[in-house]
Amino acid sequence: QTFTTEVLSNEMKAILQQVADDNDIVIEKMEVMPDHIHMLISFPPSKAPASAIKALKGRSAYIFLQNHPEIRCSQYWGGHLWSPSYYMSKLGNMSKEVVEKYINDQKYTETNKKPHKGAQ
Structure with a gap:
C-alpha cells in the first residue's frame, strides 16, 4: 500500500x-485508495482510451x-508504481451521477472495512 x-x-x-x-483529460471524480485509484474521466473522441490511461x-x-x-x-511491480493492468468501462446506460456516487462510496466502504478473521 502506497x-x-x-x-x-x-x-x-x-x-x-x-x-x-496537460493531456486534454477531464477528471470528473477521483478517489485515491491506499493501493489503487478510482477515476471518472472524460476526454476528446480523438484520444484513444489506452493513450489516456498511459498518459495518466x-x-x-x-x-x-x-x-x-x-x-x-x-x-x-519491479520498481514501478502502477501494475500494467487497469479496468476501464464506458458509462453506457449508467448516469454520471451513479458512477460518481459509486466512486464516493468506495472511499467510505474501504476505509471502514472490518479486518478479516485472523488478521493482525
Whole structure:
C-alpha cells in the first residue's frame, strides 16, 4: 500500500490533475485508495482510451517516484508504481451521477472495512 497518508494521497491527486490538464483529460471524480485509484474521466473522441490511461499512469508514476525514490524500492511491480493492468468501462446506460456516487462510496466502504478473521 502506497497512499497510506493524506499527504501522499493529496500529492497523487495533484499530480494526476496536472497530468490530466496537460493531456486534454477531464477528471470528473477521483478517489485515491491506499493501493489503487478510482477515476471518472472524460476526454476528446480523438484520444484513444489506452493513450489516456498511459498518459495518466506513466507520467504520474514518473513524477511521484521522482519525489519519493524510497517508494520505488518497495513496490511490487519491479520498481514501478502502477501494475500494467487497469479496468476501464464506458458509462453506457449508467448516469454520471451513479458512477460518481459509486466512486464516493468506495472511499467510505474501504476505509471502514472490518479486518478479516485472523488478521493482525
